[in-house]
Amino acid sequence: MKLAPLCFYLFFNSLEAHSIKYNSELIDHFRYYELDSLESKIDEVDAFAQSMIRIQLQFLKSYDTNHLNFDSSNYSKNSSLLAKFFFHVNKGDFLFYLFENKNIEARNEYLKSIEISTSEGDKKLVCEGYKKLLMFNKLSYLTDNSTALYYVDLYKKNAYDEYEQKFALYFELLFNYRNDPIYGEWNSEIAQELENYAREESHHYLNAMIYNLLAIYSYNNLNLYSSAVEYNQEAIRSLDKIESKYRITEVNRAYTHLLRCHTFEGEMQHAISVISKMDTSGSNKVEKSYKRYLHFYQSIVDTSFSRFRSGYLNLWKYTFQNDKAMSYENLNSIRLLETKYQTEKKENEIALQKAEIKQKTAERNNLLVSLAVIVFLVIALVIFYIQRQKNFKLTVQKNEVLHNQRITKLLQEQENKTFDAMLTGQEQERKRVAEDLHDRLGSLLSATKMHFEAATSTLPNSSSEQIGKIGELLDRAVTGTRQIAHNMLSGVLTKFGLQAALEDLKETIETDDGLSMILEIDSFARIDGDTEIQLYRIVQECVSNTLKHARASEIIIKLTKSSEVLYLIIGDNGVGFDTNKVSNGIGLDNIRNRAKKIGAKASIQSEEGNGTNIKILLPT
Numbered sequence: 029m030k031l032a033p034l035c036f037y038l039f040f041n042s043l044e045a046h047s048i049k050y051n052s053e054l055i056d057h058f059r060y061y062e063l064d065s066l067e068s069k070i071d072e073v074d075a076f077a078q079s080m081i082r083i084q085l086q087f088l089k090s091y092d093t094n095h096l097n098f099d100s101s102n103y104s105k106n107s108s109l110l111a112k113f114f115f116h117v118n119k120g121d122f123l124f125y126l127f128e129n130k131n132i133e134a135r136n137e138y139l140k141s142i143e144i145s146t147s148e149g150d151k152k153l154v155c156e157g158y159k160k161l162l163m164f165n166k167l168s169y170l171t172d173n174s175t176a177l178y179y180v181d182l183y184k185k186n187a188y189d190e191y192e193q194k195f196a197l198y199f200e201l202l203f204n205y206r207n208d209p210i211y212g213e214w215n216s217e218i219a220q221e222l223e224n225y226a227r228e229e230s231h232h233y234l235n236a237m238i239y240n241l242l243a244i245y246s247y248n249n250l251n252l253y254s255s256a257v258e259y260n261q262e263a264i265r266s267l268d269k270i271e272s273k274y275r276i277t278e279v280n281r282a283y284t285h286l287l288r289c290h291t292f293e294g295e296m297q298h299a300i301s302v303i304s305k306m307d308t309s310g311s312n313k314v315e316k317s318y319k320r321y322l323h324f325y326q327s328i329v330d331t332s333f334s335r336f337r338s339g340y341l342n343l344w345k346y347t348f349q350n351d352k353a354m355s356y357e358n359l360n361s362i363r364l365l366e367t368k369y370q371t372e373k374k375e376n377e378i379a380l381q382k383a384e385i386k387q388k389t390a391e392r393n394n395l396l397v398s399l400a401v402i403v404f405l406v407i408a409l410v411i412f413y414i415q416r417q418k419n420f421k422l423t424v425q426k427n428e429v430l431h432n433q434r435i436t437k438l439l440q441e442q443e444n445k446t447f448d449a450m451l452t453g454q455e456q457e458r459k460r461v462a463e464d465l466h467d468r469l470g471s472l473l474s475a476t477k478m479h480f481e482a483a484t485s486t487l488p489n490s491s492s493e494q495i496g497k498i499g500e501l502l503d504r505a506v507t508g509t510r511q512i513a514h515n516m517l518s519g520v521l522t523k524f525g526l527q528a529a530l531e532d533l534k535e536t537i538e539t540d541d542g543l544s545m546i547l548e549i550d551s552f553a554r555i556d557g558d559t560e561i562q563l564y565r566i567v568q569e570c571v572s573n574t575l576k577h578a579r580a581s582e583i584i585i586k587l588t589k590s591s592e593v594l595y596l597i598i599g600d601n602g603v604g605f606d607t608n609k610v611s612n613g614i615g616l617d618n619i620r621n622r623a624k625k626i627g628a629k630a631s632i633q634s635e636e637g638n639g640t641n642i643k644i645l646l647p648t
Contacts, residue, residue, distance in 0.1 A: 054081075054110075055152045059159075059191070061233050063089055063272055073110055076102045080114035087121060091273035109144065113153050116141035117160055124164060128313055135161065151188045155195075158183035162199045176203045194225050195234060202241055214245060232266040236278050239263035243285055253293050260286045276307055280318040287325040296332050299325060320346050526560040527551075530567065530585060537571060542581055545571075549587040555594070555648075562622045563596055563644065566630075569622075570598040570642055573615050578602025578640065589648065596644040604634045 057066035070078050120137035123130040138161040145153035165176040184196040197218050204213045226235040243259035246252045263282040267275045283306045290299040308319050323346035330339035378386045521529035527549050534545045574580050580602030588595045623630035628646035
């Protein structure tokens with residue numbers, strides 16, 4: 029019969045075997061986008077990890093989504109940490125870039141990569157996972173801005189050097205600003221800190237994103253056209269230093285904002301120059317969105333040069349390339365351009381006719397334009413009212429959720445207080461009963477024995493056998509009373525600590541026939557008194573359950589303590605039980621509740637015929 033502690037030992041050995049180490053420089057090359065240096069380090073890892081890293085490397089270099097179709101047949105729970113991390117990152121990219129409706133599934137894959145890295149305590153991979161997730165939040169695909177701030181806080185807590193801290197600050201500045209798009213919550217101190225960093229360091233991709241955000245704020249909130257243009261140009265200059273094509277998204281992002289600045293300021297020649305430089309291949313849904321914006325700004329340029337037909341076609345492409353972009357405002361703009369186009373055509377025909385007909389047509393066209401403007405204003409007001417009502421409804425819903433969360437938290441706190449009071453009352457009652465047994469009943473029995481011995485000294489020898497029997501019973505009563513008091517109060521625990529109390533418990537238990545207790549206890553300083561009491565009570569409960577139900581011949585108790593955690597393991601080789609059938613007994617609930625009281629986690633493992641193993645993990 030296998031002992032449960034042995035299973036525990038083998039389990040941790042297997043975990044250690046799967047935690048394959050790798051050269052941390054590999055991830056440094058990855059996070060700095062040093063792709064050529066990264067390629068030279070790939071051969072140092074296992075084969076499956078190599079294949080996963082090469083998929084990501086090839087994608088970053090070519091930005092070709094066709095290479096994201098990868099074979100997942102080699103994936104298993106025994107794969108290395110690096111392999112599993114890049115597997116979920118690649119799968120997230122696959123779902124995100126190739127499908128219009130798989131954003132949630134993609135987000136979940138990125139979260140799995142973070143979860144796996146966190147469980148192994150690998151902060152480098154954790155940070156890479158958060159950057160991957162937040163990069164697509166930046167594009168408004170995976171979550172809203174307020175939810176993204178939750179992930180930003182987690183990223184900041186794991187940032188382990190200046191580069192990661194600055195990356196986290198960039199996301200914090202971005203999402204706080206975008207979470208309030210009307211007024212723009214902007215932290216000027218963080219913005220200045222990031223700008224100084226970008227001008228001093230050579231992390232081109234991060235620098236470009238910082239300049240891009242500064243450009244957006246300068247134009248949208250400060251109306252500084254020249255500053256916005258300069259920041260955008262700084263972003264493009266930083267990106268031009270990168271050879272790989274993963275830079276395309278940020279390049280098009282900078283160009284798109286330059287187009288916004290130039291067209292809104294009437295600088296159409298500058299806008300034409302920017303349009304000629306943009307990459308319009310649209311290889312994935314992110315780039316297709318920038319291609320759609322290109323059509324929009326091209327329509328503005330065309331209209332400014334009275335090319336109404338071309339402007340109308342470009343605006344039509346902008347609107348219908350993505351059904352989600354459709355709005356009443358866009359439709360009205362299209363109708364207005366169409367009207368101008370038809371007017372231009374009719375004017376060319378009417379030029380051959382009489383001046384009177386031409387004048388009437390012009391008056392009619394002016395009336396149509398006026399009506400179109402009126403319709404546009406009415407539709408804009410309706411849209412504004414609907415959006416305002418929608419925002420109000422969302423605010424009410426959020427407040428209701430927060431209210432329910434506060435009520436749940438209060439109920440949980442009240443439950444914890446009630447449980448603490450119950451355990452405190454139990455310990456106080458144990459102490460009172462133990463003291464009464466020891467001080468009152470114990471003393472009374474001892475006094476009774478003394479008087480009995482004095483009285484029997486005068487009796488004839490003929491009754492010595494009966495007298496001896498009575499004396500023996502009195503001795504057993506005194507000893508039993510003291511033992512009960514000792515078990516309830518645990519004087520050894522109070523005076524000498526948990527380790528000594530377990531040694532004392534071992535001596536008591538091994539007096540029973542056929543049962544041995546093995547103690548494996550590390551030597552360490554005493555811990556908090558209440559914690560010692562709760563751990564000792566857990567051991568008593570486990571031993572009591574073993575004696576009552578397990579029919580075991582051996583009990584093993586392990587007590588170890590490191591700088592971060594204390595482990596208490598109680599195992600036996602008894603008959604065990606089915607945890608699916610017996611999961612909420614009073615004894616098991618007491619164990620869980622006492623562990624919860626001191627902030628520990630309790631794990632109960634048992635199978636019929638294979639003994640029972642109970643683990644207590646207490647952070648120190």
